[in-house]
Amino acid sequence: LRRHVVLYVGAEARGRAWARFVAEETGDLELRVWPEAGDLAEVAYLAAWIPPAGLFGKLPNLKAVFSVGAGVDQLDLAAIPAHLPLARMIEPGIEACLTAWVCMAVLALHRDLPAYVAQQRAEVWRALPVRPPAACRVGMLGTGRLGSAAAKALTGLGFPVRGWSRSSEVSFEAVVSASDVLVCLLPLTAQTRGILDARTFALLPRGAGVVNAGRGGHLVEADLRAALASGQVGAAVLDVTAEEPLPAGHAFWGHERIFLTPHVGAVTQTETGIAALVANVRRHLRGEALEGLVDRDRGY
Amino acid sequence: LRRHVVLYVGAEARGRAWARFVAEETGDLELRVWPEAGDLAEVAYLAAWIPPAGLFGKLPNLKAVFSVGAGVDQLDLAAIPAHLPLARMIEPGIEACLTAWVCMAVLALHRDLPAYVAQQRAEVWRALPVRPPAACRVGMLGTGRLGSAAAKALTGLGFPVRGWSRSSEVSFEAVVSASDVLVCLLPLTAQTRGILDARTFALLPRGAGVVNAGRGGHLVEADLRAALASGQVGAAVLDVTAEEPLPAGHAFWGHERIFLTPHVGAVTQTETGIAALVANVRRHLRGEALEGLVDRDRGY
Numbered sequence: 001l002r003r004h005v006v007l008y009v010g011a012e013a014r015g016r017a018w019a020r021f022v023a024e025e026t027g028d029l030e031l032r033v034w035p036e037a038g039d040l041a042e043v044a045y046l047a048a049w050i051p052p053a054g055l056f057g058k059l060p061n062l063k064a065v066f067s068v069g070a071g072v073d074q075l076d077l078a079a080i081p082a083h084l085p086l087a088r089m090i091e092p093g094i095e096a097c098l099t100a101w102v103c104m105a106v107l108a109l110h111r112d113l114p115a116y117v118a119q120q121r122a123e124v125w126r127a128l129p130v131r132p133p134a135a136c137r138v139g140m141l142g143t144g145r146l147g148s149a150a151a152k153a154l155t156g157l158g159f160p161v162r163g164w165s166r167s168s169e170v171s172f173e174a175v176v177s178a179s180d181v182l183v184c185l186l187p188l189t190a191q192t193r194g195i196l197d198a199r200t201f202a203l204l205p206r207g208a209g210v211v212n213a214g215r216g217g218h219l220v221e222a223d224l225r226a227a228l229a230s231g232q233v234g235a236a237v238l239d240v241t242a243e244e245p246l247p248a249g250h251a252f253w254g255h256e257r258i259f260l261t262p263h264v265g266a267v268t269q270t271e272t273g274i275a276a277l278v279a280n281v282r283r284h285l286r287g288e289a290l291e292g293l294v295d296r297d298r299g300y
Numbered sequence: 301l302r303r304h305v306v307l308y309v310g311a312e313a314r315g316r317a318w319a320r321f322v323a324e325e326t327g328d329l330e331l332r333v334w335p336e337a338g339d340l341a342e343v344a345y346l347a348a349w350i351p352p353a354g355l356f357g358k359l360p361n362l363k364a365v366f367s368v369g370a371g372v373d374q375l376d377l378a379a380i381p382a383h384l385p386l387a388r389m390i391e392p393g394i395e396a397c398l399t400a401w402v403c404m405a406v407l408a409l410h411r412d413l414p415a416y417v418a419q420q421r422a423e424v425w426r427a428l429p430v431r432p433p434a435a436c437r438v439g440m441l442g443t444g445r446l447g448s449a450a451a452k453a454l455t456g457l458g459f460p461v462r463g464w465s466r467s468s469e470v471s472f473e474a475v476v477s478a479s480d481v482l483v484c485l486l487p488l489t490a491q492t493r494g495i496l497d498a499r500t501f502a503l504l505p506r507g508a509g510v511v512n513a514g515r516g517g518h519l520v521e522a523d524l525r526a527a528l529a530s531g532q533v534g535a536a537v538l539d540v541t542a543e544e545p546l547p548a549g550h551a552f553w554g555h556e557r558i559f560l561t562p563h564v565g566a567v568t569q570t571e572t573g574i575a576a577l578v579a580n581v582r583r584h585l586r587g588e589a590l591e592g593l594v595d596r597d598r599g600y
Contacts, residue, residue, distance in 0.1 A: 111564070133400050
């Protein structure tokens with residue numbers, strides 16, 4: 001029986017768990033955890049978060065590359081040989097976790113949780129006006145798998161949701177200007193970098209909420225600070241920042257109208273993630289198209 | 301045409317809006333806002349949050365009493381003449397708002413938002429373990445209208461939900477001991493007062509979350525503080541407290557593992573609330589049973 005070697009480059013604990021799963025559940029695959037890579041000429045598949053510089057030049061028999069995350073923007077696409085298919089991770093654990101995080105963020109903004117946490121610190125008991133979810137319009141930037149799943153869950157909670165993506169017929173301006181809460185779940189590309197900027201915030205209804213579960217690069221951080229200071233944006237919930245970890249002394253740390261989580265919205269789950277990776281490797285072995293195949297020109 | 305007079309005792313802004321609605325939308329009803337009550341002998345219906353002491357003795361022709369809130373525990377039931385039917389407020393605005401608040405609270409505990417807010421204050425960027433909603437069991441104390449609506453929404457978000465009420469076949473111990481997040485949406489009665497106490501917390505899986513959207517009287521506050529200090533309860537989200545507003549200097553104000561909102565979970569909405577009140581008055585005028593009729597022995 002021929003063994004197909006998958007090299008994993010990423011968080012070590014997950015790598016060890018994945019290697020055990022592959023050893024126990026398959027007879028023909030082997031997963032090696034970087035840097036214990038053995039003979040690099042044996043490596044047929046690479047599953048990576050951020051591979052070390054020059055790695056691709058040392059993998060002469062590589063057949064496909066798999067991101068271990070929902071995006072591929074952490075990868076230097078130019079460094080990956082053009083003939084190799086590249087896939088992002090699509091697995092139900094990411095979708096379920098991100099949907100829950102997005103619902104939490106939208107509900108927290110809808111019910112003024114940042115303001116209540118600030119009031120609690122100041123020992124203030126003051127009710128703010130309550131509107132039902134039906135009166136709180138959500139704009140969803142990004143209508144792919146993750147955006148659609150989040151939009152469906154928010155609709156189920158009673159929020160009117162409108163989606164926008166590059167291929168939408170509805171205009172960006174129309175969606176943003178009718179969003180009491182604006183959610184970014186876009187892939188990060190040259191076209192979407194900096195999309196959450198002063199111009200976009202100016203389109204929002206005054207006091208709207210902003211949620212970024214995309215990438216730090218979507219947000220112009222100085223513009224958000226200015227919009228919060230002016231009251232144009234009421235509050236924000238961010239899972240990603242331009243620099244991660246957020247640098248010491250950054251204004252977002254102490255900001256009362258920002259909730260910050262450390263890039264935990266969409267986390268590839270150990271069990272469902274390895275099952276998805278193995279299934280995608282098998283697709284390649286059978287000569288089928290990869291799930292989540294990336295269009296390198298589009299960037300996602 | 302005979303005019304039926306409803307006396308309203310509660311927040312004045314809502315009373316004014318309700319009086320306008322009644323004047324414009326009905327020909328046979330009149331809503332007066334306390335203390336501008338006119339001739340008290342004309343009052344046929346009382347819609348009240350907390351009526352002033354002795355009011356019932358001055359209303360000789362009163363035919364029914366309506367709470368303007370989802371509960372009746374704020375009323376002194378012994379002061380209300382026994383022959384008067386008493387109804388709690390059932391209206392879709394309360395249900396939608398409370399469901400959103402409960403989902404926010406459960407999601408915040410599921411995704412460790414209190415811990416992340418504390419980390420943010422301390423400038424700490426540290427990811428905590430993420431489990432999908434399917435691995436976070438919710439126990440719902442209270443399976444009436446509001447509890448059922450919240451349970452349905454949480455189920456839609458992927459949480460496994462088990463409900464418990466006085467009439468459940470499943471035992472309280474079985475539900476609580478299998479609750480990673482325990483939600484209280486019970487009515488406050490002699491049987492449920494203090495139900496969130498040290499004994500209940502000891503049944504929970506270690507580090508579980510606690511949500512109280514019932515009444516402050518359900519929670520033994522000192523027991524929650526002790527359970528948070530020991531780590532038996534991981535964090536809590538409270539919309540109600542024993543004394544409201546929460547007194548200055550109370551330990552809940554500054555507690556990093558408690559999110560506190562000032563009794564805003566279920567707020568009777570102006571538009572849907574008055575429509576429900578008018579519909580219930582009309583039921584009485586037609587000789588039909590009131591919606592939300594309270595069983596005074598049961599207390600809800």
